[in-house]
Amino acid sequence: MLTVSRELGPVERQLGRVDLHAVDLDGLELSVGASLELLDEGGHRYPAVVVSIEPGRYGPFYSVQFAGPGTPPAPDKLPS
Numbered sequence: 095m096l097t098v099s100r101e102l103g104p105v106e107r108q109l110g111r112v113d114l115h116a117v118d119l120d121g122l123e124l125s126v127g128a129s130l131e132l133l134d135e136g137g138h139r140y141p142a143v144v145v146s147i148e149p150g151r152y153g154p155f156y157s158v159q160f161a162g163p164g165t166p167p168a169p170d171k172l173p174s
Contacts, residue, residue: 096122096130097139110160112142116153124156132158 098118106112112132116123124130128144146157 096124096128097133098130099133102132102134111145112158112160114156114158115150116155119156121153123154129161130158132160 096119098114100112100114100118102112124144124147126144126147130142130144132140132142134140141161142158143161144156145159148155148157
C-alpha cells in the first residue's frame with residue numbers, strides 16, 4: 095500500500111479530508127477509489143481513499159478522505 099507523509103492541520107482533521115498534489119506522490123497517478131495510507135508528523139498512520147481527482151496546471155490534485163478505524167481525531171479531541 096502506498097504511504098504518503100503529510101502534515102495534517104486542524105481543518106483537515108475536522109473535515110476528514112486532505113488534498114494531495116501529484117508532487118506529494120512523486121508523480122505517481124492514482125484513480126478514484128484507490129487506497130493509501132497517510133503518515134502524519136507524529137508518525138501516526140491513517141487509512142485513506144481517493145474520492146476525486148481534479149486537473150491542475152502541474153498535474154492532478156487528489157481529494158483524499160480518511161477511511162475506517164484510526165481516523166485522526168478532530169483538533170478538540172487531540173490529547174494534550
